[in-house]
Amino acid sequence: xxxxVKKPNRRNERAIFALGNEAxxxxxxxxxxxxxxxxxxxxxxxxxxIMADRLPRLDDGxxxxxxxxxxxxxxxxxxxxxxxxxxxxxxxxxxSLMQEHIGYACMAEVPLVIVNxxxxxxxxxxxxxxxxxxxxxxxxxxxxxxxIIVLSASDVHECLEMTVRAFNLAEKYRSPVILxxxxxxxxxxxxxxxxxxxxxxxxTRIKPSMPPEWFVPYEESMRGVPPMPPLGAGYRFHVTGxxxxxxxxxxxxxxxxQNLMQRLFRKIDQFFYxxxxxxxxxxxDAEILVIAYGCVARxxxxxxxxxxxxxxxxxxxxxxxxxxxxxPAMEKLMQHCRVLVVPEMNMGQISREVKRVNNGRAQVxxxxxxxxxxxxxxxxxxxxxKV
Amino acid sequence: xxxxxxxxxxxxxxxxxxxxxxxxxxxPSQVLELGPDGKxxxxxxxxxxxxxxxxxxxxxxxxxxxxxxxxxxxxxxxxQGQKAQPQK
Amino acid sequence: xxxxxxLQRFELRLSGLGGQGILTLGKVLGAGLAxxxxxxxxxxxxxxxxxxxxxxxxxxxxxxxSISYPKPEQLDLLVAMSQEACNLYYRHLKPGGLLLVDDxxxxxxxxxxxxxxxxxxxxxxxxGMPQAANMVLLGAxxxxxxxxxxxxxKKSLERNLSPRFLEGNLKAFQLGLTHARKKYPDAxxxxxFS
Amino acid sequence: xxxxxxxxxxxxxxNKKFPHVLCPGCGHGIVLGSLVRSIHQLxxxxxxxxxxxxxxxxxxxxxxxxxxxxxxxxxxxxxxATGIKMANPGLKVIVIMGDGDALSxxxxxxxxxARRNIGVTALILNNNIYGMTGGQSSSTxxxxxxxxxxxxxxxxxxxxIVELAKAAGAHYVARSTVLHVKLxxxxxxxxxxxxxxxxxEALTPCHTQFGRxxxxxxxxxxxKWYKKNALPLxxxxxxxxxxxxxxxxxxxxxxxxxxxxxxxYVMLRSRLQEGAS
Numbered sequence: 001x002x003x004x005v006k007k008p009n010r011r012n013e014r015a016i017f018a019l020g021n022e023a024x025x026x027x028x029x030x031x032x033x034x035x036x037x038x039x040x041x042x043x044x045x046x047x048x049x050i051m052a053d054r055l056p057r058l059d060d061g062x063x064x065x066x067x068x069x070x071x072x073x074x075x076x077x078x079x080x081x082x083x084x085x086x087x088x089x090x091x092x093x094x095x096s097l098m099q100e101h102i103g104y105a106c107m108a109e110v111p112l113v114i115v116n117x118x119x120x121x122x123x124x125x126x127x128x129x130x131x132x133x134x135x136x137x138x139x140x141x142x143x144x145x146x147x148i149i150v151l152s153a154s155d156v157h158e159c160l161e162m163t164v165r166a167f168n169l170a171e172k173y174r175s176p177v178i179l180x181x182x183x184x185x186x187x188x189x190x191x192x193x194x195x196x197x198x199x200x201x202x203x204t205r206i207k208p209s210m211p212p213e214w215f216v217p218y219e220e221s222m223r224g225v226p227p228m229p230p231l232g233a234g235y236r237f238h239v240t241g242x243x244x245x246x247x248x249x250x251x252x253x254x255x256x257x258q259n260l261m262q263r264l265f266r267k268i269d270q271f272f273y274x275x276x277x278x279x280x281x282x283x284x285d286a287e288i289l290v291i292a293y294g295c296v297a298r299x300x301x302x303x304x305x306x307x308x309x310x311x312x313x314x315x316x317x318x319x320x321x322x323x324x325x326x327x328p329a330m331e332k333l334m335q336h337c338r339v340l341v342v343p344e345m346n347m348g349q350i351s352r353e354v355k356r357v358n359n360g361r362a363q364v365x366x367x368x369x370x371x372x373x374x375x376x377x378x379x380x381x382x383x384x385x386k387v
Numbered sequence: 388x389x390x391x392x393x394x395x396x397x398x399x400x401x402x403x404x405x406x407x408x409x410x411x412x413x414x415p416s417q418v419l420e421l422g423p424d425g426k427x428x429x430x431x432x433x434x435x436x437x438x439x440x441x442x443x444x445x446x447x448x449x450x451x452x453x454x455x456x457x458x459x460x461x462x463x464x465x466x467q468g469q470k471a472q473p474q475k
Numbered sequence: 476x477x478x479x480x481x482l483q484r485f486e487l488r489l490s491g492l493g494g495q496g497i498l499t500l501g502k503v504l505g506a507g508l509a510x511x512x513x514x515x516x517x518x519x520x521x522x523x524x525x526x527x528x529x530x531x532x533x534x535x536x537x538x539x540x541s542i543s544y545p546k547p548e549q550l551d552l553l554v555a556m557s558q559e560a561c562n563l564y565y566r567h568l569k570p571g572g573l574l575l576v577d578d579x580x581x582x583x584x585x586x587x588x589x590x591x592x593x594x595x596x597x598x599x600x601x602x603g604m605p606q607a608a609n610m611v612l613l614g615a616x617x618x619x620x621x622x623x624x625x626x627x628x629k630k631s632l633e634r635n636l637s638p639r640f641l642e643g644n645l646k647a648f649q650l651g652l653t654h655a656r657k658k659y660p661d662a663x664x665x666x667x668f669s
Numbered sequence: 670x671x672x673x674x675x676x677x678x679x680x681x682x683x684n685k686k687f688p689h690v691l692c693p694g695c696g697h698g699i700v701l702g703s704l705v706r707s708i709h710q711l712x713x714x715x716x717x718x719x720x721x722x723x724x725x726x727x728x729x730x731x732x733x734x735x736x737x738x739x740x741x742x743x744x745x746x747x748x749x750a751t752g753i754k755m756a757n758p759g760l761k762v763i764v765i766m767g768d769g770d771a772l773s774x775x776x777x778x779x780x781x782x783a784r785r786n787i788g789v790t791a792l793i794l795n796n797n798i799y800g801m802t803g804g805q806s807s808s809t810x811x812x813x814x815x816x817x818x819x820x821x822x823x824x825x826x827x828x829x830i831v832e833l834a835k836a837a838g839a840h841y842v843a844r845s846t847v848l849h850v851k852l853x854x855x856x857x858x859x860x861x862x863x864x865x866x867x868x869x870e871a872l873t874p875c876h877t878q879f880g881r882x883x884x885x886x887x888x889x890x891x892x893k894w895y896k897k898n899a900l901p902l903x904x905x906x907x908x909x910x911x912x913x914x915x916x917x918x919x920x921x922x923x924x925x926x927x928x929x930x931x932x933x934y935v936m937l938r939s940r941l942q943e944g945a946s
Contacts, residue, residue, distance in 0.1 A: 080752075238731070301543035403688045405693035408887065412889040413889075446694065
């Protein structure tokens, strides 16, 4: 007979058994999201469905289903300009359609959150199977040089946590923030405990604090992030996707263009330490480091535990920030390791970044799987034993 | 709207005029013409019937038709306009 | 009454056909274990075309500790509500893993060591609701699995399903529980936990 | 008259350089004047007006006016406007689009904005051509006319914006030319006053890219063409049927009452909150 022990914990009134997609909604609502514009697409659809039920019950919540993903992100940008914390959720093909507006949001510095539940691709690909093929697209999908923040989550609790973070970063840096999930993370049900409101940080964009006549919408500042008034509050200015001067008017004068572009990068780069989230497991004495994100990080965790049981000095770095690639944190952890193992469900997208940061010091081994199946702990363990 | 002549005066901001010729073509009293610089100018100001067509249809907001009581307010503009656009 | 017990990693698959309510069952069972019993549970399921006819499955990993890999690797228990599912997933059982089938639908089992109860025909004959077979099954599971208390599952039913169907669902649950207790009174003794 | 232009000057951005970038004789400026007069007539404040523009010649208009202005992506102005209006229904949202903008790349958004009756006024400046990119054919380029991408004449049929808006369910559909500026003022004022989606099509000549290639010697000839061919609906009805086809009807085509989407949303919200309490 099994041994009898005490119950693991008592029933908690704030505990729910939720899908990853549900946790995203909970996180968004906790962060103050009051606008969702979206278009159904597997495997992100539950986010829209739950938002459609929850938002109209709030005093100011708005849910709108648009005619496509382009329109969805357009509406989200509009709502954000009007002062709302706004988001959309999509998957592969829809994310591709959104790229132009992601660039617009970067250029016009519109805070918003895009959740992309990655599925197999390219094209229609594998709608109901997981993949991690949109990592570099999230970084470089829209045209032109631009900074962007890309986060990822690997379990249901992290879906909630990273959604809150995504909103905070979007509002703080006036930037679109992309949260990459995968089909497995989004469609796994787990128990999460909703945090008490007030027990975690919620950041809301800073509004101008001077009279409208003195307001310069894109003024240079130390922080690099100009204050942002909502439309209709008396601060009339021009919002455009064209390169613009500090007043928001289109310009093609080289020095003004250069200043704008440099500020856009600087405002995110100089706050690196506020943006990078990595989670380490058994890294202190590790000679072999596994670097993983999303659902694969969970396989990797089990593999690392099993490897340790077999006497291998293995460790795991779980990336929760993918871009800007958390270089400072990674360099610190990677100092003494011999081999870096990068398992991903694509043909090698984060491994490029790892190789770049590693700069030839340690051996980098990739483990790629693109058949719509999760990389199993066994696969990773086998590789760990081989190296 | 009054149709009486001589109660109005037509002013043009030459800087803003692009010389499209709409005002010239449609003015019922042929008050305007395109000058040698390609910009509209007033030639028969006294014929103006204050229909407002030129002002409403100027795509560049370069024409102002002033009724007499308002003229004083525009003395400065008027002088500038005449300097750049001497009437014959 | 059974007491809560320590679980390392218990892997359970519910499988059958689309329309049998496998996904709902997985959700209710998972919520009951996670919220009412306090275990860590990772529940995943097959989506897409499979969810609308054809094969359907819902996987649960249950543990007293946090779960890293969310998918089952070697099943401790396979529940098969169709012959197809039984054939397909039997090989995923770990050595010593147990098989529970709806023996009104699964006519051939790959092994002679299994538990069989006619969930669907019970639902049809006793309740007149074939769609309640999944709740009959849930009642049976509350007996077969030593870490489930029927009371928690009933609570989970209340919380997760429409109140309109609650009465019928509870009846089905009780039906499954009673039949499982009668036919396999010592089922819980068969478990060996790693 | 002077007060009219003076007030337009008041609504322009004084720190922008004038004259604007549009070609001589381009009707877009006339529409802008008409819009400003309408806004003034309704007594709207600069702060409550949001002018959303697309890409193209029409897209450049917004920047010159001293409202809240948003210059969006090509064809998507209505989507931005939808988000703005839903987020803050107190704003008066006006969308300025060109014909290529609204009906080619943005055709989908156009019909859906009309269908969902979102409370914005859509002003389509129809010059039958892509002006800014150098005169390529758009979905409203008339059949057989010449453009940079239809050097042998447009083979496809063109969209009738009014008919399209009617079919998509718009509750207010009106059309004028920039020559009929009094009518244009009137229909824009009505559009701005009404809830829901209101469509105003303004026919505006593009001589640089369209007229020159299609037998109009000067831009004035294009205005003269409007004078001859654009007929108010009642005048058109008096014409013998055989002559009607060649003419362009102007006036108000549809005017019906219906709740706008944002109003319906408010109703839904209060219904849900009543149910909850």
